[in-house]
Amino acid sequence: MIMIENRWIVRKGTQTLYLLFISGFCSFTLGSPDCHLITMTKTYTEAKTYCREMYTDLATVHNSTDMANLITIVPSTIARAWIGLETGDVWMWHWSWPDQKLDFLKWKVGEPQMKNEDACAAMDQQGEWIESDCGTQRSFVCHGNSDISGLIFVAETKSWRDAQNHCRGLSSYLISIQSAEENEAVHTVSASQNVWIGLFKDSWKWSDGSKTSFRYWKPRQPNNLSGQDCVAAIFRDKGQWNDLKCNGKRFFVCNGEAETANNLMTPNTTDLVSSTPNTELNNATTEMSTVTPTKQPPNTTAQVTTDSVSTLTTLMGTSAQTTTPSSTLKPTENSQSFPTDNLILIQENMTWIEAVGYCREHHIDLVHISSKDIQGKVAETAKNATSLHVWIGLRYTCKFNFWFWTKSTSGCYHNWAPGQGSERKYDCDVTGAIEATGRQQWVGLPETEKLNFICYVCTG
Template sequence: MLVNSKFIHLLFISGLYVFSHGSSEFHLINKLKSYEESKRYCREMYTDLATIHNFSEMNDLINLVSGSTSRAWIGLELADKRTWHWSLPGHTVAYTNWREGNPQDNDQDACVAVDENGKWFESDCKSKMSFVCHSDGGSHVFVADTKTWRDAQNHCRSLSTDLVSILSAEENAVVSNMSQNIWIGLFKDPWKWSDGSDSSFRYWSAFQPNYLEGQDCVTVIFKNSGKWNDLKCPGKRAFICQGAYKVPTTTLETTTQGATKVTYLSTHYSVTSESITVTFHFTLDKNSTNVSTTTVPTTVGVSAAPNTTKPVTLAPHSNTPDNLVLVQQNLTWVEAITYCRSNYIDLVHISTENVQMKVAEKAKNATTPHVWIGLKYTCHSKLWFWIRSSSGCYQNWAPQQGYEGNYNCGATGAIQATGRQQWVGLPQTEKLNFICYGCVG
């Protein structure tokens, strides 16, 4: 096979890292460029600078890039005017129920609360109020603790959801009856995505954005858990592109193998969790174009999900939960998370066969036919993920479950207490025993 191994090596060390997420592809370009230079590069070589649509994608990006660079541009930039968004991605602002004098005609960031009459009003996002977390099944969760809007959002996200979106008069009545003056997920900001996407997802660091003069562009700060900062656009940084790689038509490299002159015209690669396949288009001397394909193991800096016929299960951090506790109380999935986080660390996650065996042994003593574990289904991405997530591939779904199953929004994961003790998806409102993990000793 006439393939230049040096060329493959250059591909891996050239500053390109690839992650495939569903139909999207993220590419970390480890070259230092200004925001505008980065955007131009991404549009020439891929589609555009990266747009982040949800928390699952943000976690994937953190796990891909962390350790490779401290910060990188994404495609969020300052717009000409402020726009209203729901914090929960995928929801549009169609229904509203403003109180007289609202929304206010000003050019300031704002967050929205609901009064006891169901009327909406703008408020300083730093004010402290109770709040409601969204549930796909309609059983929204009221939290009486008073927090700022951003802290309330973080609390809901820790439960793998977000602040509530109100999409109808009926839903507004339900939320307003929970209390008076409570935060909902509506906010106003002046940011837009380079590719024109209407994604409402934001992941700001504390006290960001601070809107200092010239700080009109956004970076991910990987040393700060992937949170975002607004920074001055001329700064030179690494950046993240999205979309398919545009195969170049110009000569990439000319080399000699033995007595034969080989001119590489273009290359195309596809990535899986196991390997990277590189297809070379080349000529031998001045003969017609040849095509050669080689597959090599995935190497440092290359990470991907399997193709859409078998999507990746997002597994948690690599630490093994050695101290497992079966709690023989019948709670909903959200109540179980709250209990585990208050008394231990979290609901158990299963990242290896060894952990599966330990969890299965605990589950045998349950008083319910299934036992909650830390799996959740998102109908927006049609993806199962662990609530403490990083990339991983271990799965133990029962037949017709997992990616073979059909679920309503708000489904969550459980393990069978008996039999083969595989995983199933159930409505999060069911009340089951659950397994927490804590610190050893």
């Protein structure tokens, strides 16, 4: 994740100097390297050389969480920046769900076709796999949650890319198949129709050698035009990726521990969106530093610096219909809010992700509880809730089995209910809530439940 804590703009005459205070890391996972937005313009090759000399390499985006962090944190004034994806010489098949092994194959005789071009895989009526043009319209199967047998069949026909985006909108992925039993289950749920599965072929590779298959292309990209062998994230376009000619000079993102902190540069203003007058501060100065997160032991409430809102959710394509844009998430006229100091209870039931979006759109963030004093204020505020529990800014990672606040919070305070927190292991997509009544302790609940929630508010 890249976190830009503050941005100052100093303008003298016609020259604009952007000074960025940057700290953060590429992913919320423990032990991941620092990630740095470099505000100088370089060609892709120059940027890669710089990153390898000053840090480790150009940034790799491993999953939807990493991408959501970039979209959430990088300011809209940054038009585009190089990331570490480039064309390679080998065309490979990947599952769209990152880090899934390609151990099981069920190709039809004569498949796949040995062509050096982008392609996607479908399951035919006999349950065998065929290579297909990714633009073909088909039904498809997404991974589901455990309460729906792990599969979601979508009868509506879409291109492979639109099907992928639809699954991402469900906080899921197009199905990846790891065994004959799973293949038969997909064949059964598809009612013997030709359906998309999550297998695709391309020649893109990551500069640092990572094998992650995560892709986040703009519509109709990559267009694979001659010389467009390097990739930039287009932050004016929701951070979606575009293949571009490598000799273009752009900002870029490095990962790894910094060799030096001297990264304050005067950017080329052609790579910036114009700033509004209220962002201009005369004679402003700022100091840049890099903060490396401290590794936390497992089964604790980890204080990890992150804005990972899982998949935010539609990092994720225009076809996703599972969430409402945060700008439209407003309490109804009949709902009430109860401010207590710098806290406000929103008496409107939303999912955890919707609540995060609402708080960040209209206030600061979901509340974080780092002390007994704050717990007392939150508990008092929660008493007015119309739901049995109230969302707080706490999230669980099932991969590493620990809890973390959505932004860094100092202190080690916790107030888990018996049997909750570090005492148990949860399913994925679980987030934190406080009991509205009783002992008002913390519990883990599925993020899709709809509850009241408490936001931090600006007090002046």
